[in-house]
Amino acid sequence: MAYTPHTDPDRAAMLAAIGVASVDDLFADIPERVRAGEWDLPAPMAEQEVRAELSRLASANRIPQVSFLGYGAYRHLVPSVVSEVVGRAEFSTAYTPYQPEVSQGTLQSIYEFQSLICELTGMEVATASHYDGATATAEAALMACRLTRRDRVAVSAAVHPEVRRVLATYCSGPGIEIVEIAVDLAQDASGQTDPAAAAAALDTSVACLIAQQPNAFGVLEPMAELGGAAHAVGAQFVAVVEPTSLAVLQAPADYGADIVAAEGQPLGIPMAFGGPWVGLMAARMGSVRQMPGRLVGATRDAAGRKGYVLTLQAREQHIRREKAASNICTNQALCALAATAYLTAVGPAGLREVAELGMTQARHAVTALRRAGLAERRFSGPYASEVAVTLPDARRRHAALAEQGIVAGAPLGRDYPELDDTLLLAATELTTDADVERLVSALAASR
């Protein structure tokens, strides 16, 4: 009703051409006893009513005035040009580029995306995208199992709990066992995954070790040592990373990562209550035939013109069916385009500034809290732009501040009971000095 163009004479003409008296005749093949009963759905709405209803719901959200909440989703500037690019209907209302001759825009942009992700991670090949960082990580673990023909997966407890939850669900399918490597969460511990503990948990039945950089507490891991522990038993090293940090942090390829997975949301994609975001995955060329998901490759037409196509499709479900590397079909292409436009918009200097501004404001916040006698760092290990702090009565005070529209980071106690007195604070380039001052004064008042 809202968007169909047919007039009653149009419908009559079509029915006449088909040779049926009414549209009901086109549904006569539905067995009588399973035909739909009456349903109870609302009446149609005009555009102004739709707008009013969606505005009602949007304004029922209270967007905090000050927020230090990160923990897997980050408040960054989405440059205006990025919104403009993803708003182009030629991109947004196309589908999977099955017909490359009329999809070169989408295909070339994916090739550029793959190139950018390779450049950020130092890896040799990147996929066209996954649903999110958590499913990309889970698929990376399954890929490692195929590559090594092993059926156990080791994961650090300092990998984000959301990632580990999704990993557990995916591994439950084929019956892959998960070995979790505990991390010392005591006050003033390093907050890092201990390479010796990792080595002790690994043996030749383990397909991969998964570690996150920076980890779920914001702490920087000894990735090279962890990678060494994995390689010592012939396991793959899966690095879960945060893409903006790669402007300043070592590229995963340089510390020995075999597969890289990441949540790409920080790259110009709104938080939007959890999605759509984009999962990134990169690996070494030798593993490409076990990679899940779409890949775009460059080639030529008969006249020698360069063009792009979906390639190595013999890995995929529409060709291989039950023997496919994954069931993934639809991915997050438009979000990958946003990431491509974002990385282009900020460039190498801008991405470094994003990473450094976050690091500076995280340090600013920690220093200000310490000077005010309000909180101390929980862990001693190095950190980037997200940092865990300990303070008395953390949960209650977090709730009290939320009432005032200030979100004092993420209370870690729900996921890590030992960290009930710990808040994880995230800073980005949007964090201001005034935000730090508001946080400090509100926490002081909540004592």
Place this chain on the structure above:
Amino acid sequence: MSVVDERAARSAGGPGDADASGRGAAFASPVGGEALTIVEPLIFEHSRPGRRAVRFPAPSEAARAAAEGEPPLPPSVKRAEAPRLPEVSELDLLRHFNRLSQLNIAIETAFYPLGSCTMKYNPKVNEWAARLTGFTDSHPLDPEALAQGSLELQWLLAELLREISGFAAVSLQPAAGAHGELTGMLMARAYHRSTGEGEQRTKVLVPDSSHGTNPATATMVGYTTVTIPSNERGGINLEALRAALGPDVAALMITNPSTLGIFEDQIDQVIAAVKEAGAIAYMDGANLNAIMGRFRPGEAGFDVMHFNLHKTFSTPHGGGGPGSGPVGVSERLLPFLPRPMPVLLAGDPAEVRRNAWAGRATDGARFGLDWDRPHSIGKVRSMFGNFGMHLRAYAYIRANGGDGLREVSDDAVLAANYLRVRLADAYDLPYDRICKHEVVFSGRRQKRQHGVTTLDLAKAILDHGIHPPTIYFPLIVEEALMIEPTETESLETLDRFVDVMHQLARTAAEDPGALRAAPVTTPVGRLDEAGAARRPDLRHRFDEPAVAVSTSAG
């Protein structure tokens, strides 16, 4: 000389065309009538050191000074060389992506009857809603009190999808159709485990007309796949199904209407047989656009179904995603739904619905997330799914209302049957019966008589500014052409498509070589896909070396 011929002549070698390197003369060819023949260099080729688009403010002195009290990054974790990201101005960036966009066919530029994908109009008011800052800036881990709007929207959408499908409950967490399949089949397995039959039930039945995702999903859940043949009318072979069902079968995954566009007219018997065997009846809901208001899978007895919000409920396909694949379940699978579930914590559900349908909030209503689901299969995605797709689907359902959704399906089926009847003289119709939202023809006549394949036909359709139908699927139809017009295409568009298809059938007979040479009007001709797979070139190779990172802080 026709436009097509003229362009073909030019593409054989003329000014403004590809040079010997294969790189197009992007700047020699002015934007305008030539837009589709422009070849755009890679973004890396536009890059010049020192150029930039977005700028960020410098940190304040206060922040910098305070930060100095904290330890910087240890050298061991720091990057040596800066990533070679492009360095371009904002205008260069926009021109690059705008030019790329002009190389695409999309719903808003052309008829796009890609079967099985439901390429309907994506309403603009949905995009308007998705850009409201109340939604875009909502952090998924914000305290629930700050996210009442997002939670209410998810709860309401699940209520609407429940009513549309007749299921007991709906999870919005899966990110795409195949992801919904994975979720549904994990629940099927959790159910069998809960009854002690987890070990014995190891097989999943799929019809030979199924989507490739169905068997791939079964494998991901640890099941083996058994293929059930179709009958001569295009439906599932009921005898073969009954013979395959047994105590070792976990589920049947069936697409209804099928990928042939045909409603399973024995669906009641199919469901009964599956349930009698103790198996789970899974419906692939990819084709729900055909049956809204006519058939409710949950009410009919299915245990589980995924929706494709990017098909039926008009959220943009985005060049391959994001999609959204909510899953509806019957009572017996309810305990196994992914966690968390958006729930109404305080308030009367009927009153909240009534108010929302009238565009009103309900005083005292409170929404939250229910994590306390001990039998849940767990999480299939971080956070709560592709919320941005949820809100678009919600806007779409509200705009249409119940009457509108029924009309959507009626018009979609009407359009597909119209094409079925209008094209039956020119192309073979292997299953000549009333179809639903799509119709599957075969190009076998053109192939046998004139040596013109369905691929040739598809490429020739491109030269008429139309996106081709899905080809070579379903696998059980030789030289398949799967056409799904959707309800949003006017009769004039359908008639023009009919004319084009008739013209191509004539050309196939009279000048088959012309079709084998197609396309000739597109930015590139048929590409060497075999070569692309043999010598994978999956990323840009830089001529220039990387340079050291020059950090100013940290």
